Amino acid sequence: MNYYGDSLNRLIDEFGRLPGIGQKSAQRLAFYIINQSEDKAVSLSEAILAAKKNIKYCSVCCNITDADPCAVCGSPKRDASTVMVVEDPRDMAAYERTNEFKGTYHVLHGAISPMNGIGPNDIKIKELLNRISEGNITEVILATNPNVEGEATAMYINKLIKPVAENVKITRIAHGVPVGGDIEYVDQVTLSRALSGRQEM
Amino acid sequence: MNYYGDSLNRLIDEFGRLPGIGQKSAQRLAFYIINQSEDKAVSLSEAILAAKKNIKYCSVCCNITDADPCAVCGSPKRDASTVMVVEDPRDMAAYERTNEFKGTYHVLHGAISPMNGIGPNDIKIKELLNRISEGNITEVILATNPNVEGEATAMYINKLIKPVAENVKITRIAHGVPVGGDIEYVDQVTLSRALSGRQEM
Numbered sequence: 469m470n471y472y473g474d475s476l477n478r479l480i481d482e483f484g485r486l487p488g489i490g491q492k493s494a495q496r497l498a499f500y501i502i503n504q505s506e507d508k509a510v511s512l513s514e515a516i517l518a519a520k521k522n523i524k525y526c527s528v529c530c531n532i533t534d535a536d537p538c539a540v541c542g543s544p545k546r547d548a549s550t551v552m553v554v555e556d557p558r559d560m561a562a563y564e565r566t567n568e569f570k571g572t573y574h575v576l577h578g579a580i581s582p583m584n585g586i587g588p589n590d591i592k593i594k595e596l597l598n599r600i601s602e603g604n605i606t607e608v609i610l611a612t613n614p615n616v617e618g619e620a621t622a623m624y625i626n627k628l629i630k631p632v633a634e635n636v637k638i639t640r641i642a643h644g645v646p647v648g649g650d651i652e653y654v655d656q657v658t659l660s661r662a663l664s665g666r667q668e669m
Numbered sequence: 670m671n672y673y674g675d676s677l678n679r680l681i682d683e684f685g686r687l688p689g690i691g692q693k694s695a696q697r698l699a700f701y702i703i704n705q706s707e708d709k710a711v712s713l714s715e716a717i718l719a720a721k722k723n724i725k726y727c728s729v730c731c732n733i734t735d736a737d738p739c740a741v742c743g744s745p746k747r748d749a750s751t752v753m754v755v756e757d758p759r760d761m762a763a764y765e766r767t768n769e770f771k772g773t774y775h776v777l778h779g780a781i782s783p784m785n786g787i788g789p790n791d792i793k794i795k796e797l798l799n800r801i802s803e804g805n806i807t808e809v810i811l812a813t814n815p816n817v818e819g820e821a822t823a824m825y826i827n828k829l830i831k832p833v834a835e836n837v838k839i840t841r842i843a844h845g846v847p848v849g850g851d852i853e854y855v856d857q858v859t860l861s862r863a864l865s866g867r868q869e870m
Binding site: 493 | 724
């Protein structure tokens with residue numbers, strides 16, 4: 469039955485379609501909205517439209533951005549000759565938070581995953597090849613996720629770049645035991661990777 | 670740092686202000702929005718504005734509604750002489766789902782709670798008294814929550830109505846052990862209420 473009227477039911481439905489928001493949460497959010505001042509509802513509503521409208525891909529690294537080129541590619545402090553290839557803008561943000569990396573990024577927006585119907589042409593690999601063919605890049609760091617899809621994508625890109633860019637160093641981020649982790653609880657594959665990747669002290 | 674651009678950061682902030690949505694969830698929701706088609710973003714955005722704009726209180730029962738009177742008060746099948754007083758529209762919806770109650774409701778939109786600065790004038794008690802003074806009501810069922818605020822509110826309303834409406838029966842929903850519950854785990858107050866409220870079989 470229609471307990472609350474169409475407008476509120478529609479809002480509950482809309483919230484319920486968002487990922488991780490169930491029926492109860494959707495109801496709580498909708499009630500929160502209607503109990504707030506109109507300003508706040510307008511503000512949320514506008515933010516949704518603005519994000520959808522203003523967001524575009526950076527023409528250099530394919531990161532999502534308002535301004536083209538994005539803040540990283542546009543910064544004179546960054547070393548454009550080193551490119552870290554990540555799957556997702558959130559992975560880029562995670563690396564930015566380390567404050568360690570001074571190069572630039574390339575965002576693939578996904579990983580090759582035949583199971584999910586995602587092939588090499590569905591992610592931004594062509595754009596990466598174009599960047600490399602311009603000849604200013606000296607190192608490509610493959611920082612795709614350490615899972616099946618990420619590893620396959622890294623291997624695919626490696627094979628693709630190798631023949632066309634002989635002077636480009638291609639590296640993969642290290643696998644190993646996470647800092648602060650407990651060796652007892654680390655899985656076998658990670659442990660054997662940590663062993664084979666051991667470095668002299 | 671501004672990793673994603675202003676529009677997306679603003680959307681993440683806006684989502685993060687909603688109840689029960691932390692930083693990580695806000696980020697996930699914002700990325701979901703920008704990866705959806707524009708229709709869906711517009712649809713959510715409009716639903717928020719429409720709910721805020723169209724929602725009003727029913728002039729009879731103070732329930733939130735698009736149309737005045739609300740679906741319950743406007744229905745000829747409902748018995749307007751019996752009024753169930755609830756704290757919240759969601760409480761009303763909970764009773765509606767039982768399909769047992771054929772009377773109408775009165776939604777207080779809160780309970781008296783001096784600790785939170787909510788007095789009798791902050792909830793819809795005046796509107797209830799006005800309804801009763803019109804003289805068509807024969808029973809008022811106090812269905813406020815079974816907690817300190819709800820009990821205090823029920824007692825307050827009872828005292829207020831008694832002198833002005835001698836022919837109106839005032840009742841309170843029964844306290845007792847919940848159906849499907851396990852007596853072993855029911856708290857003492859509920860158990861003693863269940864005992865004192867025992868009924869002949």
